[in-house]
Amino acid sequence: xxxxxxxxxxxxxxxxxxxxxxxxxxxxxxxxxxxxxxxxxxxxxxxxxxxxxxxxxxxxxxxxxxxxxxxxxxxxxxxxxxxxxxxxxxxxxxxxxxxxxxxxxxxxxxxxxxxxxxxxxxxxxxxxxxxxxxxxxxxxxxxxxxxxxxxxxxxxxxxxxxxxxxxxxxxxxxxxxxxxxxxxxxxxxxxxxxxxxxxxxxxxxxxxxxxxxxxxxxxxxxxxxxxxxxxxxxxxxxxxxxxxxxxxxxxxxxxxxxxxxxxxxxxxxxxxxxxxxxxxxxxxxxxxxxxxxx
Amino acid sequence: xxxxxxxxxxxxxxxxxxxxxxxxxxxxxxxxxxxxxxxxxxxxxxxxxxxxxxxxxxxxxxxxxxxxxxxxxxxxxxxxxxxxxxxxxxxxxxxxxxxxxxxxxxxxxxxxxxxxxxxxxxxxxxxxxxxxxxxxxxxxxxxxxxxxxxxxxxxxxxxxxxxxx
Numbered sequence: 001x002x003x004x005x006x007x008x009x010x011x012x013x014x015x016x017x018x019x020x021x022x023x024x025x026x027x028x029x030x031x032x033x034x035x036x037x038x039x040x041x042x043x044x045x046x047x048x049x050x051x052x053x054x055x056x057x058x059x060x061x062x063x064x065x066x067x068x069x070x071x072x073x074x075x076x077x078x079x080x081x082x083x084x085x086x087x088x089x090x091x092x093x094x095x096x097x098x099x100x101x102x103x104x105x106x107x108x109x110x111x112x113x114x115x116x117x118x119x120x121x122x123x124x125x126x127x128x129x130x131x132x133x134x135x136x137x138x139x140x141x142x143x144x145x146x147x148x149x150x151x152x153x154x155x156x157x158x159x160x161x162x163x164x165x166x167x168x169x170x171x172x173x174x175x176x177x178x179x180x181x182x183x184x185x186x187x188x189x190x191x192x193x194x195x196x197x198x199x200x201x202x203x204x205x206x207x208x209x210x211x212x213x214x215x216x217x218x219x220x221x222x223x224x225x226x227x228x229x230x231x232x233x234x235x236x237x238x239x240x241x242x243x244x245x246x247x248x249x250x251x252x253x254x255x256x257x258x259x260x261x262x263x264x265x266x267x268x269x270x271x272x273x274x275x276x277x278x279x280x281x282x283x284x285x286x287x288x289x290x291x292x293x294x
Numbered sequence: 295x296x297x298x299x300x301x302x303x304x305x306x307x308x309x310x311x312x313x314x315x316x317x318x319x320x321x322x323x324x325x326x327x328x329x330x331x332x333x334x335x336x337x338x339x340x341x342x343x344x345x346x347x348x349x350x351x352x353x354x355x356x357x358x359x360x361x362x363x364x365x366x367x368x369x370x371x372x373x374x375x376x377x378x379x380x381x382x383x384x385x386x387x388x389x390x391x392x393x394x395x396x397x398x399x400x401x402x403x404x405x406x407x408x409x410x411x412x413x414x415x416x417x418x419x420x421x422x423x424x425x426x427x428x429x430x431x432x433x434x435x436x437x438x439x440x441x442x443x444x445x446x447x448x449x450x451x452x453x454x455x456x457x458x459x
Contacts, residue, residue, distance in 0.1 A: 018364060025358045033310055040318065108313035111356040112367070113324070113428055114408060114415065119313070119359065147361070154359065161414050184415070185428075187323070249320050 023149065030107075030152035034121050037107040099217065100258040102126055103137075106250055107152065116160035116182065118143075120253060123151045133216045133256045140244040141165065141209060141220045142253050155253070158222070158245060159186055166210035167192050167222055167241070174200040177210050180222055180241055189226055193238040201228055207241055217259035301336075301348055308332055309355045324432050327401065329356060331440050333371060334378045334400045335447070338393050342379030349375030366411055374404045393444040394437040401433035 049056060104120035122128055132145040134155050143157040156163055161184035169176045178195035195201060205225040211218025223241040231238040308328040316325055329352035337345030349371040357365030378400045385392040402425075409415045409424065 022358050025355070029306060029310070029355075029358070032306075033313060036310065036314060037317065040314075044318075106317060108310075108359070109316035109325070111309060111312050111329075111359050112327075112408070113405075113432065114412065115360045117360060161418070184419075251317075 026147070026149045027151070030119060030123075030149055033108050033119065034152065037105070037121070099256050101254045101256050102128070104153075104253055104255055106253065114161070114184065116157040116163075116184070116186070117146065118155045118157060118250065118253075119152050120155060120255070121152055122255065123149045123153050125150055127257055128153045128255060129257075131215060133220065133259065135220055135254050135256065136245065136248060136250070137252065137254060138244070138248065139221055140248075141216070141222050142245055142250065144215070145255065153255075158182055158243060159190065160184065165216055165222070166212045167207040168210035168218075169199075169201050169225075170206045170208045171200075174205070176201050177212070178237075178239070180207065186246070189240040189242050190223065191238055192225070192241050193231055193236065195231075195237040195239065197230070197234060197236050199237055201225060201237065201239060203227060217256065302351060305329060305332065305348065305352050305355060309352075309359070313359060324428070324435055326435050326439050327404070327432070328439075329353075330371065330374070330401060330404055331397055331436055331443065333375045334397045335393055335440060335444060337375040337378035338381050338396050339447075341382040342376050345375040345379050346372050349373075366408055370404060370407045370411065373407065374400050377403060388448075390441065390445060390448065394441040397440040398433045398437035401436045402429055405429045405432065 102122060104122040104126075106118050107121050108119035110117040120134075128145055128148050130145050130148055134142040134144060136142055141158055143155045143160070143163065145153050146156040147154045158165065158180075160182045163182035165180050167178050167180040176195060176199035178192040178199075178201075180190050180192045183190055192207060203225050207222045207225060209216040209218055209220040209222060221244050223243040223245075226240040226242045228237055228239045230236075312325060312328050316322055333345055333349045333352050336348055350368055353368035353371035354364065356367040356371075360367070378396050381392065381396050406421075406425075406429065409419055409421070
């Protein structure tokens with residue numbers, strides 16, 4: 001039996017029967033986890049509410065006050081939004097962000113210390129597909145969808161040893177790129193390597209997704225550079241990246257269903273072309289003014 | 295057949311426990327491998343043939359929640375239960391320290407086998423650090439849980455032997 005199992009694993013035979021059995025098992029167990037999660041959360045919420053009824057009442061009062069202030073602000077912002085839309089139409093601006101997102105609750109963790117995955121309560125029925133990017137509500141990169149069941153999906157976290165994403169330094173005078181790789185451990189920073197030997201990168205720089213691979217949209221927050229050191233005998237540099245994801249407890253995530261990389265790329269290209277045209281025009285004007293001066 | 299009907303749901307329950315504990319206690323750094331504990335205890339008490347089946351099923355269940363149907367946990371757990379079964383029948387049941395010791399060693403072998411067979415860890419891992427910071431604490435935690443589980447099992451069996459129900 002051991003030899004048979006090892007043979008199947010190491011030869012990586014893709015038998016439809018195994019995939020079918022795997023789907024059945026996964027789709028049988030994950031709803032149980034989902035129900036259990038909801039049940040325990042319900043009980044927890046009940047007791048939290050029961051033991052902090054005074055605080056809840058006080059918070060309710062505060063929230064009502066805040067709500068009335070926010071309602072006024074919404075009215076004001078709606079006017080600004082309408083004006084913004086009208087001006088965008090006038091200038092023929094396209095929306096830069098074209099994400100379709102769906103929220104999901106984390107219902108299970110990884111069954112192994114070596115694999116950094118989580119399971120969420122959204123699946124193929126909600127339109128999830130493998131390789132979709134996953135972020136927190138604050139916009140921090142969490143990982144990507146790995147396997148999808150009908151009602152749940154597994155997310156491979158950014159800290160997993162197998163995870164690689166293109167990163168770019170978000171500083172006005174430095175746009176250095178590199179590869180951010182998972183350390184395999186939650187208590188260790190990720191590593192950004194393949195950074196050019198003369199790259200301008202320093203501790204405190206924020207790293208975003210570069211979007212060069214088309215697997216992730218550009219501009220998602222990854223983390224902050226903690227330390228930079230030379231790598232490959234001085235031929236390149238590498239940096240420790242403290243992930244923003246660690247600042248929060250991962251209870252809910254957002255899955256980007258469609259970030260439409262083509263549109264974003266087209267927009268970027270159009271903006272670049274516009275910038276080049278503006279630069280060329282200004283150069284021509286400068287030239288003309290110089291010749292006029294001569 | 296009857297024993298499978300009992301043991302497979304137990305394995306599923308242990309898997310669910312293993313998967314959901316970190317959600318409710320996010321500050322926990324190590325999560326015990328309940329499936330490993332269960333199959334190793336079975337291997338020590340009932341021998342290789344019985345335990346290897348449950349080792350394979352437990353591994354399959356874990357693999358389903360990581361990658362595919364037969365992943366790395368299936369062969370590794372089957373092999374570890376086979377090794378643990380070598381202890382079977384070689385100690386007195388009154389010796390309460392043998393099962394925890396067996397689980398302690400089985401955890402170390404299990405995690406090291408997994409690392410050695412996992413291609414992205416094989417050459418990249420710093421084994422000494424991983425053994426010191428992850429594998430040994432996990433083995434100790436598993437062994438501690440095993441001690442209490444075996445203690446309960448031992449007195450439960452004694453109660454049956456003494457004729458009480």
